[in-house]
Amino acid sequence: MKRAVLLNGLSEETFKLLDDLVLPEKAETTAYEDLIKQLDGYFSQEKLVLAERFNFYSAKKGKTESYSEYLARLNKGLAVYCEFGPFLKRVLRDKFITGLEAGPVLDKLLQEKVDVTVEKALQIAHLS
The missing domain is CATH 1.10.1200 (Non-ribosomal Peptide Synthetase Peptidyl Carrier Protein; Chain A)
Structure with missing residues (x-):
């Protein structure tokens, strides 16, 4: 249920990004906790x-x-x-x-x- 709410609340651009981050899996089949880890890792990268x-x-x-x-x-x-x-x-x-x-x-x-x-x-x- 959490995964569905998360994925439905994302913009199209962010959904595509998340789908790329979890390759070879699909965002729709990846555990909620793993989706959150992927998003946290991507958006907390140090900016130059x-x-x-x-x-x-x-x-x-x-x-x-x-x-x-x-x-x-x-x-x-x-x-x-x-x-x-x-x-x-x-x-x-x-x-x-x-x-x-x-x-x-x-x-x-x-x-x-x-x-x-x-x-x-x-x-x-x-x-x-």
Whole structure:
């Protein structure tokens, strides 16, 4: 019963990951305790800060991604293990801007003063 609840609560992406982690078995036939061990082992791996920062700084806004989705991906996903500390807001703002493709939105943001916040940059992007 626990296994069924766990597997039904996972996103499709996480389910596929778990299925790969328990190969050659299938997640549906693996004991609940073993599934938990596999997930704990995978998600508690030590993150390498420089590798995480490389991924963060390499990010670009996707063509079908909204400005809010892009900022959320930067903030909630890519910046999590970068250890930016008190500089996070400033780095997010800079990366948000540098990850945009050339065009009127980027032009408008580049005309802003350096003290513009990431929230203000997002607002300008939405209005442009």
